[in-house]
Amino acid sequence: MTAFTPRLAALALLTLAFGAQADEVQVAVASNFTAPIQAIAESFEKDTGHKLVAAYGATGQFYTQIKNGAPFEVFLAADDTTPAKLEQEGDIMPGSRFTYAVGTLALWSAKPGYVDAKGDVLKGNDYQHLSIANPKAAPYGLAATQALDKLGLTEQVKGKIVEGQNISQAYQFVSTGNAELGFVALSQIYKDGKVTSGSAWIVPANLYAPIKQDAVLLNKGKDNAAAKALVAYLKGPKAAAIIKSFGYEL
Template sequence: MALLTSATATLTAATAVADEVTIAVASNFTAPMQAIAARYEATSNHKIKMAFGSSGKIYAQIRHGAPFDAFFSADQEKTARLISEGLAETDSLITYAEGKLVLWSTHSDLVDNSGTILKTTRFNKLALANPKLAPYGAAAQQVLHNMHLDADTRSRWVQGENISQTYQFAASGNADLGFVALSQVMRNGEIVEGSAWIVPQSLYTPIKQDAVVLKRAADNPALAEFWAFIQGPQARAIMAAYGYSAVQGEHSHAE
């Protein structure tokens, strides 16, 4: 009886672990992932725990043993590295979304539909994410370089550690302008406040965002179910409402 009780307790504990998924998510995808996880949990008995941060910092944490089951990066480079280093499952790799960069201000009349403000001195600080840690920061730097404005604006840059901090600089008024993720200022296909310029794709490398299952969670049934959900129509609709484009047919392993 004692042996049976012990075995039952062990099985119960294992089931509890399998029913919970811990994912690390790039900051730009915070709001969409929160909405997606809530929708998923409404129809599943599994739970999604989330940690948010810059892709660079999350990558470093995973390499140092952070207990994440999956990683939703803001680029494709870091997930590829984890696979090459034997820390992630090759067959799990998906490109779940393509992000868009926007120049945004809380001031309703500051940003026009061509980003003209960047060529003037009518702003105090320009917020952008650290390009070494955050893909959206690297994209912002590309935009300024391609517009031949990096030298002229550099003295007014203020860098956030990740895109969430960058958004806070602009939202709080500590910076008049900020290069942020469109998902941070768009709801249901509309800019929620202020003024914005959705940066043309010709000015920066497409921000294709990959996700991967880490080795420690290769056999987690709850994660397998969520992996299918994130590529399904409900999740896609939520992403679109936040300004993300779905990337069909690339790295997709959903049935």
Template sequence: MGSISIICLLVLSLLLPTAKAEEISVAVASNFTAPMKEIASLFEQSTGHKVRLSFGSSGKFYAQIKHGAPFQIFFSADQKKPEQLERDRLIAPSSRFTYARGRLALWSSQKGFVKGNTDRLRQLQFNKLALANPKLAPYGVAAIEVLERLSLIEATQNKWVQGENIAQTYQFVSTGNAELGFVALSQILKDGKLKTGSSWVIPENLYNPIKQDVVLLLRGENSPAAQALLSFIKEPQVKQIMTSYGYKPLAANP
């Protein structure tokens, strides 16, 4: 009897740590790539859980989740897709909340090309203007709103090139194929500073807030690690990471 219970204890002690540390799959919108990598490694260090990150466009993730993709959490670039998933009953009830507010920047990979204002844009002194496809990407919608406010839609339209998502838009500008582009501030900032090139951080009164929602998917409903990551997102140190990439972390969510 005694030896059996000792063996049982031994087996349990072997099993327990592995059963506790979990691996979760998380879908992340392209614009949140850089901060999410930092957040995930911080989370892994402090909890011992493993996080497998997939980056892509929110639209593609929506279609994949709807067709059974094995993600537990979905960080969207907008509110539309998480809301749709909620209506489809594919998320844990009332798990949806806004984790960050994205910001838009006009950026060039050349130094001194954009002088922190609209001059370059208004004078039409550029070969191409890259923006994310407004049909697919919230940062594209915001870019169109800015151009509308500045009454520059018609003047610039023949110079537009559209990326399928904000990552591709960034790529068009960083390779110099487009001299100007509307990108996510998070893509060009590191530790609160511009990494390369020149930019105009667009005032937030020129576009509607880019609210980005996260949801706990049905597959993650019973996962302690997934729930831990969602509460970890609200920690002050995570908010600090978001701020350093130019996001406005949402303190009080409605």
């Protein structure tokens, strides 16, 4: 049996003190940011002792849930308009809104070599289904419709669209083969400078409005140390490195 030395006693007190200070933060996260926030959570919890509990979904759906009293304390949206609306409506802590990432749209297929470097596969029309996220609820879905419109392909693809509730479901339709290709967030298929599976075309930024993704500290998190710590952490160098590794701009 190990003797309970003064050093062990000090360590025990330190652990108890650290545990007492640790808190939990409930975070609503846009689906496109699933992989990055999971990586950030691991680093955040290690560095601060706080625990991050995330829910994933479409930005528009989260807006409705927040307005209906959902217990979220921090909101990481896939756009900047929804957080701005919550700010105008008094649902966030004043001055807490900031852009944590700028997203990139990609056309992707789970099949290697299926999507060419210029995205001409879209014009070729040799496919049955094209997956996109719901443009009314998911900013990446809206960006997809904007790109199709600028390419003059809206009418051509109308009968081929398979719509997911959010960008995760749009990705799932393609990954499972229910759609030959689809518009997804680059972060879902990209890590450390390369596409991780299948084939993809990174859609030029001039084909859709910038996907500025804003984060806010919601009123429910105003007294939560973990919520405040997460907002600060997202602005720091460790989070920035992770975010960039998934293909986002800062």
